[in-house]
Amino acid sequence: MLVYRVVFFNDQSHYLLWLLSFLCESWFTFTWILIMCIKWNQISTKTYPDQLLKRVNETEFPAVDIFVTTADPILEPCIITMNTVLSLLAVDYNTNKLALYLSDDACSPLTCYALVETTKFAKLWVPFCKKYNIQVRAPFRYFSSKSTLLADNSLKFQQDWKRMKNEYCDLCNTIELATQRPFKCDSNSDFAEFCNVHRSNHPAIIKVISENTELPSVIYISREKNPKHHHHYKAGAMNVLARVSGVMTNAPLMLNVDCDMHVNNPQVFLHAMCMVFGFKNDQDSGFIQFPQAFYDGAKDDPFGNQLVNYYYIISGVAALQCMFYTGSNCFHRRKVIYGSSPNDKIKTEAIRNEDLHKVFGKSFELRESAAHILSRSNRKTKDPKRLSSLIEAAVHVAGCSYEYGTQWGKEVGWLYGSAAEDMLTGISIHNRGWRSVMCAPDPQAFLGCAPPTYPSTLIQQKRWANGVLKIFFSDKNPLRLTIMGNLWFRQALAYLWVCLWGVRSIPELCYAFLPAYCIITGSHFLPNINEREFLIPLGIFIIYNSYVFWECKRLGLSLRMWWNIQRMGRVTTMTAWLFGFLNMMLQLIGLSKTVFEITQKEHKSNDGDGDGDMRNESDDKNVARFTYDKSPVIILGVVVLLVNMTALVNGVLRLLKVEYSEIWMEVLRLGLGEIFCSVYVLLCFWEFCKGLFGKGKYGIPTSTIWKSGALALLIVQLFRRSAHPF
Ligand SMILES: O=c1ccn([C@@H]2O[C@H](COP(=O)(O)OP(=O)(O)O[C@H]3O[C@H](CO)[C@@H](O)[C@H](O)[C@H]3O)[C@@H](O)[C@H]2O)c(=O)[nH]1
Numbered sequence: 001m002l003v004y005r006v007v008f009f010n011d012q013s014h015y016l017l018w019l020l021s022f023l024c025e026s027w028f029t030f031t032w033i034l035i036m037c038i039k040w041n042q043i044s045t046k047t048y049p050d051q052l053l054k055r056v057n058e059t060e061f062p063a064v065d066i067f068v069t070t071a072d073p074i075l076e077p078c079i080i081t082m083n084t085v086l087s088l089l090a091v092d093y094n095t096n097k098l099a100l101y102l103s104d105d106a107c108s109p110l111t112c113y114a115l116v117e118t119t120k121f122a123k124l125w126v127p128f129c130k131k132y133n134i135q136v137r138a139p140f141r142y143f144s145s146k147s148t149l150l151a152d153n154s155l156k157f158q159q160d161w162k163r164m165k166n167e168y169c170d171l172c173n174t175i176e177l178a179t180q181r182p183f184k185c186d187s188n189s190d191f192a193e194f195c196n197v198h199r200s201n202h203p204a205i206i207k208v209i210s211e212n213t214e215l216p217s218v219i220y221i222s223r224e225k226n227p228k229h230h231h232h233y234k235a236g237a238m239n240v241l242a243r244v245s246g247v248m249t250n251a252p253l254m255l256n257v258d259c260d261m262h263v264n265n266p267q268v269f270l271h272a273m274c275m276v277f278g279f280k281n282d283q284d285s286g287f288i289q290f291p292q293a294f295y296d297g298a299k300d301d302p303f304g305n306q307l308v309n310y311y312y313i314i315s316g317v318a319a320l321q322c323m324f325y326t327g328s329n330c331f332h333r334r335k336v337i338y339g340s341s342p343n344d345k346i347k348t349e350a351i352r353n354e355d356l357h358k359v360f361g362k363s364f365e366l367r368e369s370a371a372h373i374l375s376r377s378n379r380k381t382k383d384p385k386r387l388s389s390l391i392e393a394a395v396h397v398a399g400c401s402y403e404y405g406t407q408w409g410k411e412v413g414w415l416y417g418s419a420a421e422d423m424l425t426g427i428s429i430h431n432r433g434w435r436s437v438m439c440a441p442d443p444q445a446f447l448g449c450a451p452p453t454y455p456s457t458l459i460q461q462k463r464w465a466n467g468v469l470k471i472f473f474s475d476k477n478p479l480r481l482t483i484m485g486n487l488w489f490r491q492a493l494a495y496l497w498v499c500l501w502g503v504r505s506i507p508e509l510c511y512a513f514l515p516a517y518c519i520i521t522g523s524h525f526l527p528n529i530n531e532r533e534f535l536i537p538l539g540i541f542i543i544y545n546s547y548v549f550w551e552c553k554r555l556g557l558s559l560r561m562w563w564n565i566q567r568m569g570r571v572t573t574m575t576a577w578l579f580g581f582l583n584m585m586l587q588l589i590g591l592s593k594t595v596f597e598i599t600q601k602e603h604k605s606n607d608g609d610g611d612g613d614m615r616n617e618s619d620d621k622n623v624a625r626f627t628y629d630k631s632p633v634i635i636l637g638v639v640v641l642l643v644n645m646t647a648l649v650n651g652v653l654r655l656l657k658v659e660y661s662e663i664w665m666e667v668l669r670l671g672l673g674e675i676f677c678s679v680y681v682l683l684c685f686w687e688f689c690k691g692l693f694g695k696g697k698y699g700i701p702t703s704t705i706w707k708s709g710a711l712a713l714l715i716v717q718l719f720r721r722s723a724h725p726f
């Protein structure tokens, strides 16, 4: 296609049109090359926990600190977070080696209270799961499928099951009730710390909810917040978790999950250990990432947010040994997060105190524990202290000014500056020479909540496009890192592909306008059907689509899903990614700041009669329907749609004017390729088309329609003018 553009450049009357097509297609080619580089070799690693247990004594397994983050009790319903906590407490692993830290950025007494109640329930739930070897240990998932009761028909099991179910319902009710009541402030209660605090202005609150029991320790953390100090969203929360756990339990491994990502495979820790013990060198498994997968997503992925189609990309990235860190479901080595490099000499002597001071900050306890992690020399650990005696030290490191003059967020911990803190942190780890692995056991290790509505998908995609582009413009630019640092060239290309998501919106947008422009002005940007060159775009279209379809087929996806993924690929790029891109431009000139808008999570309450899997068809349809809010993100999408509609109407009117025998000639004059492209765009944006006429939340808000209409009119006029300038 590019050669065709160059060869026929001189024959064109519309140089600019030709040039624009050429530029767009060059960008698509570039993206395609990047994708090919990623997908060229693919790898999937299989782990065998049984084999591991034969070879390695369980006493050698390292301790793991588990981090769960939550930030908004409304967007992230408490019960979802609590289910995540329960599923984590119940994993198959020595409980003495586990500690669970819940970070609550909303500083909500409700979350803290729910955690206390959940821990009580866990004392029943965890033994139940282990006794009957329950597979899904998040109660809301477990009780929502009917088959579970039949799993074991012994009387004892049936009794236990009923009891457990009742207890769980009680827990749900308790939490639900507490949600409805405003928090009563009582200076004598267990939650006195929460009296009169504001979520963005309060001291650190750290509570040890449970320790030294048959359960893993459970710790609640709400870091100090102060409007004068930037809190760096999730990255900031993760760093506090890293420090507080460093002071308290200091496990060499840490697992981090989002509040909605419950454990779906209770053996996940053992699978992770296969990766820890399966390599001779720690360097090869700097971190261990489990894929992000979702439960209960709408059928056939109508919003294109279930990420199933990234499978081949992920397998390719895994083969490049730089499996991306995707923010959740990841086991990190503490020493890696602490900024070390694989070939740092193992320091036998004590690391110099001043050095640690500059890196990790003032806390004596933290420096001591960090030295322990980084040196691995002083084997003998002091007797573990009671966690509750360490609260003072923990509160110190959870303070909002603690990080000043340290390396936190710069070289140590989760890095600041991008809304995609995961990618940023990941690339810096790879740049230090660590490699990472993907582990995808069957059944899936973790399952989360895909954005349940279209607007929440937009928010998420906008953040991603913006966050990764930020990396491109930072000192962690992949090309820079491959020249100056340790990133391999192909790893850099893989990161480059992600970083440039947002940029793609511009050529895609141009390309979506091109057919409309051509139809309206009677020009052409594609060869006509009676020219031999027509085979080039036709061939590309057919080969590309069949290839993607074949990929989907291999993953067992339906035809419908293939189409949805294709369609939403275009729509997301031209709407959410465009805004991510534009926002980045504003950030570059200093008019906007990095923000992390939280994705909404939905709890489908089906705790009633366990018939959650019996959703009827009309419900399914409504779940898949597009809803709209006033956000301006979709304006340009609507404009693309309207302009192409105008063009098509224009074309049809012209066809109606000519004689029947001349119709084919007229079609050729309009250009079959252009008509086809325009129809294709229309099909991609078909949901928007429905939205124009939809009612209530299913309709695009009138103000958005007006704005888009005006813009579309302007564009059509511009098109006309440019064709007949005088
Ligand atoms: O100020 C904040 C904002 C978010 N979070 C937590 O961060 C997690 C992820 O947020 P979510 O809104 O679910 O974002 P997603 O788009 O679903 O998340 C993906 O993308 C993010 C980067 O953009 C990563 O951080 C996530 O791990 C990854 O799952 C949640 O547990 C939040 O509670 C905080 O703790 N503090």
Ligand SMILES: [Mn+2]
Pocket: 258, 260, 448, 449, 599
């Ligand atoms: Mn999420």
